[in-house]
Amino acid sequence: MNRARRLARLLRILSAVIAEPGLNPLELAERAGVSERTLRRDLVQLRGLGYEIAYTGGYEVQEKLNLEGRTGHRSLGGVYEQHLELLRKQLPQGLAARVTEEVDSLAPAALASLFATAIERYARAAR
Template identity: 85%
Template sequence: MLRILAAVIAEPGLNPLELAERAGVSERTLRRDLIQLRELGYEVSYTGGYEVQEKLNLEGRSAPRSLGRVYEQQLDLLRKQLPKRLAAQVTEEVDSLAPAALASLFATAIERHAKGGA
């Protein structure tokens, strides 16, 4: 399920076959897991391709998805899908790896923008 969510966020607009392939699941598993993601509060919709819908604030603009909120949603999903012990082990590993991964993302973005890229 996390691979599906990651693929939808990373590549919005994928059709069902493409999304299933990116996530490494069958289309049947994809449909089942998308239902579960929606039940968990992820607003995954399909309009010419799958995407996660942003919630609108009072001014009618999309509310930014904060990193902390996304992290908490991922942890919640993890805890609901995995046995307690495994969820704790995965959480501990992610907590230890996240700072370096985030630093790498920042470095990549800085390099891209410094070169005049998008």
């Protein structure tokens, strides 16, 4: 498997763990489209890259993302920088630059969508 596809899979696993804490190994492996054995190897690699993923009745990121602050390892900016560093380490320079450029162009819309979804969810719950 090429490095770009593996990195994309690692980030999908990370995204699933953040979005749905508590997934068991089978559920997480199914979301990633891999065997449980491959999932375990991928989780070892993510941990080696600095992501604090633990299993306590389900997978979760030990340190919650702090989206309020503007600095720090787990702030929104810190997470962005961590992903950029991961791209630079794992992908050829040209590919990393193209991926970064695309993410930069799509990020504002993605964040707006995330905020809209959260607002709608909490507005429904408040009724």
